[in-house]
Amino acid sequence: MSRTPHEQPGSGGEAHESAVDYLWDPTSPPEDGVVAVERRLAPLVLASRPLVVPARRSAWRWALPLAAAVLIAAAIGLYLIRPSVPAQLGSWAIESKAGSVGFSHATNSDDAPLHVLTTDNGAYVVLTDAVGRRVRQDEHTRLVFSESGLSLEEGELFVETTRGATPLGIRLADGDLVTIGPGAAAMIRREKSGAFRVVLKTGEARLFDGRGTTYRVPAEAVCEVVPGVGSMAPHYYDAPRTLLGGLRSLELSMSNSSKAPGIDESVAVILKSARPRDAMTLWNLLPRVGGEARKRIAERLAFLAPSATKEAGQGLQTADPGAMEAWWRAEFPDR
């Protein structure tokens, strides 16, 4: 009986076994045969073209008058029963909003004034400021404005900054702050579990956690703050599951949880599962750990990212700030 290629698991490509890793993961060490074919196909690579989005056709044209009437009635109702949202909140101006957006005043434990913006089902608010920063607050989100900045208490934000913008800080949990650097786009979400998730699309972000650790988060990376675990070193969105497990158990180990396997064991799992692309994650762990664990991470970095590690020199073994910065600049020269 003949079988389709899907139904033939196994090692049919024995002749090209050495190409499998690079075929699976283009960030692995290149394999000559695959690279040669990639080069031959290079003229077919899709040229970058901006998308021109036309005005959207409505599939419900007949329903527009009715929808408009409902919206007007809803808007009048909201106007009557809720405090109106001001056009300006501190340094932030409301660029656009839709749906049911609530606004209220409160005070914190020090009696300092707070402004609270909430969005209900299907609602959103877009805020901009004069220094090139834009925040989109999606539905079911609660954002607090205070003298010390913005705090995400519930829901999801999309943040964009222009290249000349100053970093935008957003408070997450107690003592944790994420700053979105210039020229960046990020999604920040608070899960129902209380965990925070920061996903960088472009640019760079930094997470300052309450323990004094600073993590740098490049594009395509994810940073998480998990209740009971704390903030974890950033990882790429496609990082191996074992790497994520290692990061979580490392944080548990460092908080002396009795259920954690121990720092050395956790670091061993991380080092074993890290791909060359995950060197960024290891770099972020250097100041977090000390002693023998840090030395082993630095040795693994020398293997996974040899040129950046060579550029940084021996200072990585002590997490020297100058060496750390030199490594980052060598690994991410465009940032």
Place this chain on the structure above:
Amino acid sequence: MPPDPQAEFTPLVIAAKRGDAAAFSSLYDRFAPMVYAHLLTRLSPPDAEDAVQEVFVSAWQSLHTVRDPGAFVGWLRGVAANRAADIHRRRKSRPALRLDVDPATSETRRAEHEDALAVLRTILELPEAYHEPLILRLVAQRSGPQIAAALGMTHGSVRVNLSRGFAMLAERLGALKQEVGP
């Protein structure tokens, strides 16, 4: 479970459904190479390149029909397949593979384009299951997990299709080279 790359973009789909053109442009940036790879299995490269824009304009117009934002990728591939079928219907037959090369292009560049077409033809002569994984990997530079997410396949199936497909491709390209001579 490993993080689902598609899940990262679900918020963008939700925002785009609400009419956020910037969110939709982000989806275009992310998924245009995948759509292009899908179209390359059905259209000539210049037609595929043009059709990418048409697919996304069509997707933008009918995005409200996507009930589950998590199913966006599969839905988008369906839009691309329909667009390719429309082009075929219009032309009554599948056009021969060709590249639009500027007459002013140098002989070397022209030869490189012809060679790229020859490699693409060879990929499309392999079993169909290998076409999209190989094009996504070798033209769109997508990794195995990204291909699995784009095609809705398991990592194991993609790994097998990539390794077997590439082995067959390398063998046929070697044979082709021998036929043509040094």
